[in-house]
Amino acid sequence: MKSIKVIIGSNFGDEGKGLMTDYMCSMNENTVVIRFNSSAQAGHTVVTPDGKRHVFGHFGAGSLQGIPTFLSSYFSVNPLLFLKEYDELNKIGIIPYTMIDPNCPVVIPQDMILNQILERHRGNNKHGSCGLGYNESIVRNSIDRYKITCGDIFSGVYKDKLGIIKKEYIDKRVEQLNLKYSNDNLMNILFDANIIEHFIYDVDNNFKSKIELSNIESILENYQTPIFEGAQGLMLSEDYKYFPYVTHSKTGVSNVIDLLEEAKLSELDIEVIYVTRSYLTRHGAGPLPNEMKEKPYKNIKDLTNIQNEFQGILRFAPLDIDLLSENIENDYNKISFKSKNKKINISKSIAITCLDQVDNNKAEYYKDNNLLLKNTNEFIEDILRKINPDNCYLSYGVSKDNIVKYSNKD
Structure with missing residues (x-):
């Protein structure tokens, strides 16, 4: 058993x-x-x-x-x-x-950039994202044409898909998220071709050798x-x-x-x-039942959940x-x-x-x-x-x- x-x-x-x-x-x-x-x-x-x-x-x-x-x-x-x-x-x-x-979906740099721009754009209505692109990758990978898997990395198909994503998807997604007129500093980086080149280099020369399908x-x-x-x-x-x-x-x-x-x-x-x-x-925006203004116990020490731009401070409740x-x-x-x-x-x-x-x-x-x-x-x-x-x-x-x-x- x-x-x-x-x-x-x-x-x-x-x-x-x-x-x-x-x-x-x-x-x-x-x-x-x-x-x-x-x-x-x-x-x-x-x-x-x-x-x-x-x-x-x-x-x-x-x-x-x-x-x-x-x-x-x-x-x-x-x-x-x-x-x-x-x-x-x-x-x-x-x-x-x-x-x-091999069917593991892949998070690409543009997912992270879009995620961070969007969370900042929400202002006081943040969803509590970590800014690492997970949710954006789920949206993109739900569309077969733009989906990238670890199997695609080993077959090499992912390189063509990255080009299609840059050419077709990014503009569409920016429009969907109402970010077209955003003045966020990351907007220029989002469309920078060097991002794709550097990503391909890191994947082919470093990532692939460290994993086994x-x-x-x-x-x-x-x-x-x-x-x-x-x-x-x-x-x-x-x-x-x-x-x-x-x-x-x-x-x-x-x-x-x-x-x-x-x-x-x-x-x-x-x-x-x-x-x-x-x-x-709770580390991030959203409901926290019976939230306290301060931590419940003086002995609490948390070195992991440090304050950051996207999640703020660690919050507490009984x-x-x-x-x-x-x-x-x-x-x-x-x-x-x-x-x-x-x-x-x-x-x-x-x-x-x-x-x-x-x-x-x-x-x-x-x-x-x-x-x-x-x-x-x-x-x-x-x-x-x-x-x-x-x-x-x-x-x-x-x-x-x-x-x-x-x-x-x-």
């Missing part, structure tokens, strides 16, 4: 998915990390017990342990940011092994414990109620189920681990365990396999991170629309009673050796 681990953020992202992925890689044998949604705008922080730190965008959060990464067809590859991160990892002694599905069937056959690492969170999913302050990605379990169906495995043991901080955060339960149940109930001849065991787990940041062992949170202040153990027990998980992972620090696991069914 194939053991599958799925790591999913329960809120607006930044819950600790990198931490939990790193932990799962250390607790299982012959693992591979599979990215199944989103793109390079993920920021999954891993800190080793000896203090080595990296924020992962393209590569799986097990990379500091030498665990390989597979970028599935639901992941959008940004070659320029891939190379930037690859060099960052090299500087700390890591050479990541990366396999990519593969597919989900081969990955699941060759690795004992695939770990599906989700990006962002359930409250940012494209089908969540906070549109348009969401991402163009399914952040829950749906894509994982589709990939497992594609692989046609007959026996599966799936553990879905939903991750939350001990409080709620955790609402009823909303947390609603998010998890809505996603977990989507697990349904079309093939009825499979033998499938499915378990639901919860991971609560940043418990070490709770001041004076007093947790502030919402339950039944009431703001409560209880000791940390009572807070944890309230969450477990509400969600009723099979397993619980409690994190009291920044690295995997600060995680404690116990079964809620014992």
Whole structure:
């Protein structure tokens, strides 16, 4: 029976998915990390017990342990940011092994430029974009004539498509976005032919040599414990109620189920681990229930989500365990396999991170629309009673050796 681990953020992202992925890689044998949604705008922080730190965008959060990464067809590859991160990892002694599905869509420089111009153009009505071109790439890649995949890169077809995009698509998209008369400094760069030339050079001379094409069937056959690492969170999913302050990605379990169906495995043991901080955060524009003017605990330290032009500052709120339960149940109930001849065991787990940041062992949170202040153990027990998980992972620090696991069914 194939053991599958799925790591999913329960809120607006930044819950600790990198931490939990790193932990799962250390607790299982012959693992591979599979990215199944989103793109390079993920920021999954891993800190080793000896203090080595990296924020992962393209590569799986097990990379500091030498665990390989597979970028599935639901992941959008940004070659320029891939190379930037690859060099960052090299500087700390890591050479990541990366396999990519040939159907992976590609993010091109014009996607990033359009994204940044548009987000600035929105002024006070920003959607909370990271400015890395993911949403723009989804729009462009939805049109076959302008779609570029990793397979196109290896066949060389992508070069012709880049020319067609410059000749036909960019003007159309600028018109659609009402940016024709924008005086943004990036407008001139958007139409600069040198961008395409430099991109082709980087792809052909650097990017292609650092990846290997593969597919989900081969990955699941060759690795004992695939770990599906989700990006962002359930409250940012494209089908969540906070549109348009969401991402163009399914952040829950749906894509994982589709990939497992594609692989046609007959026996599966799936553990879905939903991750939350001990409080709620949002980095970017959009609703944040019960938002606070200041961070809830003085001990909170976040070196990853720094203030920037597009997302602003990291925002905070007490955790609402009823909303947390609603998010998890809505996603977990989507697990349904079309093939009825499979033998499938499915378990639901919860991971609560940043418990070490709770001041004076007093947790502030919402339950039944009431703001409560209880000791940390009572807070944890309230969450477990509400969600009723099979397993619980409690994190009291920044690295995997600060995680404690116990079964809620014992």
